[in-house]
Amino acid sequence: MTDTLPSVENSHTVENLLTVENLVVEFPGRRRRAPFRALKGVSLDIAPGETLGLVGESGSGKTTLGRAILGLAPVTSGSITFEGRPLVGLGRAQRRAAGRDVQAVFQDPYTSLNPAMSIEDILTEPLTVQGVAGRDARARVRELLDAVGLPADAGARRPNEFSGGQRQRVAIARALALRPRLIVCDEPVSALDLSTQARVLDLFIDIQRRTGVAYLFVSHDLMVVRHISHRIAVLYRGEIVELGSGEQVTDAPEHPYTQRLLAASPVSDPHEQRLRREQRWAQAARAS
């Protein structure tokens, strides 16, 4: 399965795309209680074209980390740099410029798309903000629909005419509109049924191969993350307890928490589990 992933340049020979160092995020405590520390000094990096999977149980801080990278969570201390430039503490104009390079796909395809807008308008919006308009914008929208496997006439339709998987394709197309270098994907397949999950994951891999985009890919499901990630980071109560290659983390986890995450999956043997999932995905792909 790993050999189907696009290869990544050795991260020691290239500049990191994203570097997070000692990141602390605290939310204010309610009613004068002490602030809640959701991230307790997280460090990681992502190379160009790489997928870093981020797993951990609910409440471990995965979404908070993604939101901090997107400038949507309060950074108490530590640093986030993108291609060597700081992403924290930017003014609005700088943030908007940086926002072009870092996009997001969220879990719920039913709430992330404005139901009143046509798909064409949804995809044109980010282009307009960056000054792409008219014929160029329409051509780009056609290109984007094609890139995510939606028919050209999808542009005239509205989100409610599409299934969850198709809506997620629209959300991916919107994220791709400005040719980002990194996409924060927060549980982007968790709301989809199994066969749709497999196809959307393969779309993510295919897009990465074609565009060289990097992903921070968040999921509570270790096996989903295993399918798509070059490396995997395991987050536990706001701290990274393990970070290694996809094989190492899923086949020979070192940290007791990772071992428990694996054991909590329906089949405790990781080899067996992966085999079963791959078989189900292969069946689902054949059936579609």
Ligand SMILES: Nc1ncnc2c1ncn2[C@@H]1O[C@H](COP(=O)(O)OP(=O)(O)O)[C@@H](O)[C@H]1O
């Ligand atoms: N805006 C917020 N205000 C207060 N606490 C928050 C906020 N967002 C998240 N948290 C808390 O931070 C912790 C991590 O949440 P989250 O990042 O959503 O975890 P995950 O995505 O891994 O399920 C949880 O305990 C959550 O309640």
Ligand SMILES: [Mg+2]
């Ligand atoms: Mg979350």
